[in-house]
Amino acid sequence: xxxxxxxxxxxxxxxxxxxxxxxxxxxxxxxxxxxxxxxxxxxxxxxxxxxxxxxxxxxxxxxxxxxxxxxxxxxxxxxxxxxxxxxxxxxxxxxxxxxxxxxxxxxxxxxxxxxxxxxxxxxxxxxxxxxxxxxxxxxxxxxxxxxxxxxxxxxxxxxxxxxxxxxxxxxxxxxxxxxxxxxxxxxxxxxxxxxxxxxxxxxxxxxxxxxxxxxxxxxxxxxxxxxxxxxxxxxxxxxxxxxxxxxxxxxxxxxxxxxxxxxxxxxxxxxxxxxxxxxx
Amino acid sequence: xxxxxxxxxxxxxxxxxxxxxxxxxxxxxxxxxxxxxxxxxxxxxxxxxxxxxxxxxxxxxxxxxxxxxxxxxxxxxxxxxxxxxxxxxxxxxxxxxxxxxxxxxxxxxxxxxxxxxxxxxxxxxxxxxxxxxxxxxxxxxxxxxxxxxxxxxxxxxxxxxxxxxxxxxxxxxxxxxxxxxxxxxxxxxxxxxxxxxxxxxxxxxxxxxxxxxxxxxxxxxxxxxxxxxxxxxxxxxxxxxxxxxxxxxxxxxxxxxxxxxxxxxxxxxxxxxxxxxxxxxxxxxxxxxxxxxxxxxxxxxxxxxxxxxxx
Numbered sequence: 001x002x003x004x005x006x007x008x009x010x011x012x013x014x015x016x017x018x019x020x021x022x023x024x025x026x027x028x029x030x031x032x033x034x035x036x037x038x039x040x041x042x043x044x045x046x047x048x049x050x051x052x053x054x055x056x057x058x059x060x061x062x063x064x065x066x067x068x069x070x071x072x073x074x075x076x077x078x079x080x081x082x083x084x085x086x087x088x089x090x091x092x093x094x095x096x097x098x099x100x101x102x103x104x105x106x107x108x109x110x111x112x113x114x115x116x117x118x119x120x121x122x123x124x125x126x127x128x129x130x131x132x133x134x135x136x137x138x139x140x141x142x143x144x145x146x147x148x149x150x151x152x153x154x155x156x157x158x159x160x161x162x163x164x165x166x167x168x169x170x171x172x173x174x175x176x177x178x179x180x181x182x183x184x185x186x187x188x189x190x191x192x193x194x195x196x197x198x199x200x201x202x203x204x205x206x207x208x209x210x211x212x213x214x215x216x217x218x219x220x221x222x223x224x225x226x227x228x229x230x231x232x233x234x235x236x237x238x239x240x241x242x243x244x245x246x247x248x249x250x251x252x253x254x255x256x257x258x259x260x261x262x263x264x265x266x267x268x269x270x271x272x273x274x275x276x277x278x279x280x
Numbered sequence: 281x282x283x284x285x286x287x288x289x290x291x292x293x294x295x296x297x298x299x300x301x302x303x304x305x306x307x308x309x310x311x312x313x314x315x316x317x318x319x320x321x322x323x324x325x326x327x328x329x330x331x332x333x334x335x336x337x338x339x340x341x342x343x344x345x346x347x348x349x350x351x352x353x354x355x356x357x358x359x360x361x362x363x364x365x366x367x368x369x370x371x372x373x374x375x376x377x378x379x380x381x382x383x384x385x386x387x388x389x390x391x392x393x394x395x396x397x398x399x400x401x402x403x404x405x406x407x408x409x410x411x412x413x414x415x416x417x418x419x420x421x422x423x424x425x426x427x428x429x430x431x432x433x434x435x436x437x438x439x440x441x442x443x444x445x446x447x448x449x450x451x452x453x454x455x456x457x458x459x460x461x462x463x464x465x466x467x468x469x470x471x472x473x474x475x476x477x478x479x480x481x482x483x484x485x486x487x488x489x490x491x492x493x494x495x496x497x498x499x500x501x502x503x504x505x506x507x508x509x510x511x512x513x514x515x516x517x518x519x520x521x522x523x524x525x526x527x528x529x530x531x532x533x534x535x536x537x538x539x540x541x542x543x544x545x546x547x548x549x550x551x552x553x554x555x556x557x558x559x560x561x562x563x564x565x566x567x568x569x570x571x572x573x574x575x576x577x578x579x580x581x582x583x584x585x586x587x588x589x590x591x
Contacts, residue, residue, distance in 0.1 A: 007370030127560035128326035151322030212413030
């Protein structure tokens with residue numbers, strides 16, 4: 001549908017209105033978060049609902065960073081999310097490769113089981129997981145979170161990786177195997193270098209998923225020094241619910257890693273999501 | 281293929297068989313086993329354990345009162361007014377979020393399927409909410425609805441929708457719209473991405489032919505776009521319904537299920553029962569009930585899909 005052929009003024013106006021609406025709806029809440037974070041404490045109650053603050057300050061950010069435990073929450077979340085992303089991507093690459101290149105008995109059943117794990121209420125296993133992890137004495141440990149999150153993210157990451165492997169012609173690795181490589185060598189030397197963008201995208205998806213997980217972290221972590229960012233922020237909110245500026249400054253900080261990864265995976269969004277599985 | 285090199289001395293028949301076993305039984309599982317083991321240990325085993333919990337009394341606050349109780353948890357569930365309220369709220373939450381996400385997502389996908397200046401930047405910006413961690417989306421919207429620091433109550437008051445600028449999250453009649461709004465904000469990009477990909481797969485010759493035959497834009501939309509999108513819409517809506525029904529984070533963070541359980545949905549009820557009351561038996565019974573409902577829903581959908589879509 002080329003727009004140059006018919007320039008209906010009503011249509012053009014409607015389109016501009018739609019563009020404005022979607023931009024405002026998407027960005028306004030984030031703008032507000034940033035605005036309150038930058039407003040000095042003494043002005044919050046007098047001009048809290050003005051569209052722009054009359055003066056701005058970075059003191060909320062500095063006090064969040066240096067006077068609270070947020071730096072430690074941030075570090076914990078970083079460890080958990082990076083750990084989960086790395087382990088998940090390696091395991092999912094193996095499984096995705098198997099789905100993409102082999103026909104084998106049990107394949108359909110395994111795919112069905114993986115799809116089902118995306119369907120049932122994850123909260124259903126929150127109590128058993130708590131009990132199991134407690135029996136191993138692993139409550140309040142970051143490694144337990146990494147194991148749990150890795151398992152949660154494997155099915156989706158597997159389907160994503162499979163779609164990337166499907167996009168690489170088999171001839172390449174078959175040629176390498178003719179030359180005397182084993183399949184594993186062919187995978188390592190020929191296929192993996194070609195899937196690097198796909199691996200990056202999978203890393204990004206899993207990282208953001210692990211970064212925002214809240215409920216299992218709440219259940220499994222209760223000690224302050226192993227709290228992840230979401231748990232820490234929520235605890236902070238329930239304890240100091242009037243420190244608006246600091247809470248929002250912490251929120252802005254939580255946004256940074258996700259946004260970085262988001263910019264990075266932008267290009268793969270449409271491609272990856274549609275050829276892979278469908279998940280939020 | 282590597283098997284060939286190892287078995288070159290054996291007879292052709294055994295070699296073929298070993299290669300067959302290697303190729304179909306062993307090698308794929310070499311790549312798959314880490315994934316299978318983790319899913320099995322962390323998801324499938326706890327799932328079965330969780331179902332068994334629903335027939336037991338397991339409350340961490342009553343450690344001497346544990347044991348098998350048969351259907352007692354389910355009987356309690358049947359008489360639990362909060363459970364039925366949560367069930368009703370689950371429908372409101374799911375249908376409200378889903379329909380708004382879908383309509384706004386479809387609009388956005390159609391918009392992104394046209395050409396305009398600055399489209400790449402626009403696309404990056406409108407997809408941004410999808411990258412925002414869910415707990416943060418929930419907190420941000422909870423703050424926006426707060427009359428002290430958020431503008432929304434004042435705007436709703438100015439529009440005449442609220443008698444005075446108060447926090448709707450504290451009003452049992454309106455509270456559910458808070459989490460729904462946050463969920464819509466967060467979920468629109470997902471629908472837009474999926475539908476946009478489907479839109480781009482429609483062959484453009486169809487539109488050119490229709491335009492030559494003098495079809496209006498509306499006719500093109502209803503006669504070409506919608507029929508082509510229908511299968512994708514069906515699948516996405518199906519999967520998303522289940523996902524939203526299971527999605528407790530927004531509600532837990534924004535209202536905690538309150539005021540007076542007016543925003544409690546089944547999944548958030550599971551979480552508060554397990555997390556706050558530490559009553560694992562009862563939480564598991566609610567979870568099994570939710571699982572049963574979702575299964576019924578999936579079966580109905582598969583049935584409807586078979587009737588509608590002829591593959």
